[in-house]
Amino acid sequence: MDAQTAAPGWLERVRDSARRIVSRHLEFNFASVAPHVPRGARVLDLGAWNGRLGMLLRDRLGCAVTNCDVEDHDESDLPFVRFDGRSLPMSSGSFDVVTVLYVLHHAADDLAILREARRALRPGGRVVVAEDMVETLWQRVVTVGFHVLLLLFTGMGWSGRFRRLKAWHTRFAEAGLEVETMVELGPHMGLPGWPRNVVLVLRAAETARRL
Ligand SMILES: C[S@@+](CC[C@H](N)C(=O)[O-])C[C@H]1O[C@@H](n2cnc3c(N)ncnc32)[C@H](O)[C@@H]1O
Secondary structure, three states: OOOOOOOOHHHHHHHHHHHHHHHHHHHHHHHHHHHHOOOOOEEEEEOOOOOHHHHHHHHHHOOEEEEEEOOOOOOOOOOEEEOOOOOOOOOOOOEEEEEEEOOHHHOOOHHHHHHHHHHHEEEEEEEEEEEEOOOOHHHHHHHHHHHHHHHHHHOOOOOOOOOOHHHHHHHHHHOOEEEEEEEEEEEHHHOOOOOEEEEEEEEEHHHHHHO
16 A cells, blocks of 8 residues: 555554454454354354354364355355344254344344244254343443444444343243243453443243253
8 A cells, every 4th residue: 555545553553452442352252152053063153243253163163154244244154144123034843943142133123033033943952042131221321322332333234122131031922932041241342341241041841841
């Protein structure tokens, strides 16, 4: 890049921090889901955004990953499927794990996502959800404030709802899913002042009854 086209120093520094945040977010997401994804699993990443989590799951755990989203920002070399927000274009029982990370509160119809995730699971499979926490008034202020900034800086709005854990349990039950494991992750990427996160590992309710 010559002197005329080079970005000013401050802009380069902003871009550098943005790149560092994206890569730290990716590692945080990998560490959040890896304990719940068996080696070699068939994984659907629903709401995959740039698709890079799928590449880590493939490269580090040997998973066969399909990325899926309502918008195509995919930067991966994995199969990508467009979701219309209502029904997934794949047959039932195709996946061992469906990951849904920080997606449900963005979706106009989170129930459709949960029902479709359940349908896409093979018997005994798991849906791994990550969400921002709003258990207390302060957590709600932090989570909503963060999403206002996200909207201003990236244009990514949210059409769904932030729910308390009890309300999520009820929502999952409406989709025929129940919580098997819940892991509180603390603030996103370990950074003070960021929304606190939780991972919820779900299984089909009939599976639970048979165990
Ligand atoms: C905050 S981003 C999270 C992306 C990624 N899962 C992550 O954790 O880095 C929310 C993602 O949800 C997607 N999304 C929004 N509504 C959706 C819907 N109804 N079904 C599937 N994905 C949706 C957006 O396009 C975006 O990629």
